[in-house]
Amino acid sequence: MLEILVDKTICITRGDIASFDVSANTKDGEPYVFQEGDVVRFQVFKKKDCAAVMIKKDVVVKEKSNSVTLQLVTEDTRFGEVIHKPVEYWYEVVVNPETAPQTIIGYDEEGEKIFRMYPEGVSE
16 A cells, blocks of 8 residues: 655555655746756655664666656565554655755655555464
8 A cells, every 4th residue: 555645644554565756846836857867865764763774765867857756665665573553754855865965855844754654464
């Protein structure tokens, strides 16, 4: 299950795959255009512990576009121990994190961006 709420909270069941598009606007309100060769990094880290990275995915932009598709596989969303209730993490999306970092989604004046993981059933 994947659901992205209006406040940008990402809700996913532990172990599920997911694919979603990321876009941004410039300061002038115009759609941001990702350039060929841009790197878009999606990171999920423990709540209140930005150094404890749980997921780190980089996507290299292949051609100019107003959005970038991020894909998570089972290994990305099945970290830590089995959970028995929803667990919240924080996340961010940064363009060109190693060369000219620009955070397009992340902690801001409205607060943290939540990555909420729901429990998955475990078979023996």
